[in-house]
Amino acid sequence: RYNKNMAEDIFDKIIEGKIPSYKVYEDDDVLAFLDISQATPGHTLLVSKKHIDNIYDYDDESAKKVLTKIPIIARAIRKSNPKIIGLNILNNNGQAAGQSVIHTHWHFIPRYQDDKLDF
Numbered sequence: 468r469y470n471k472n473m474a475e476d477i478f479d480k481i482i483e484g485k486i487p488s489y490k491v492y493e494d495d496d497v498l499a500f501l502d503i504s505q506a507t508p509g510h511t512l513l514v515s516k517k518h519i520d521n522i523y524d525y526d527d528e529s530a531k532k533v534l535t536k537i538p539i540i541a542r543a544i545r546k547s548n549p550k551i552i553g554l555n556i557l558n559n560n561g562q563a564a565g566q567s568v569i570h571t572h573w574h575f576i577p578r579y580q581d582d583k584l585d586f
């Protein structure tokens with residue numbers, strides 16, 4: 468559901484360029500940019516340019532436009548640093564699941580030897 472009266476969220480502002488971000492990948496449908504709080508170096512967020520609150524509101528067309536970019540971004544991140552030896556891809560839906568920005572996004576968290584990150 469896209470509600471034009473919906474309050475603009477921080478990711479809408481990043482997409483519109485009103486808030487600066489370090490872009491990792493961009494096309495007509497999606498933007499991937501570095502997370503302001505890096506769980507590990509290279510922590511990236513993928514968002515749909517069309518505002519969609521959470522995964523429950525994704526239709527087939529939006530899913531195709533956005534989810535097909537996951538491997539492209541994964542490969543770009545891996546290529547950016549030879550020290551990356553793994554990658555966690557996470558999507559939080561709802562406050563109870565840790566979703567703080569209500570604009571569906573996927574976290575790409577690169578993993579490094581002995582990075583001590585524990586999910």
Ligand code: 5GP
Binds near residue numbers: 488566569
């Ligand atoms: P969530 O907790 O909703 O799954 O993830 C939201 C993410 O957005 C957090 O990891 C947070 O650090 C990131 N974030 C919040 N505000 C900004 C911002 O203004 N710029 C960037 N690049 N990331 C942000």
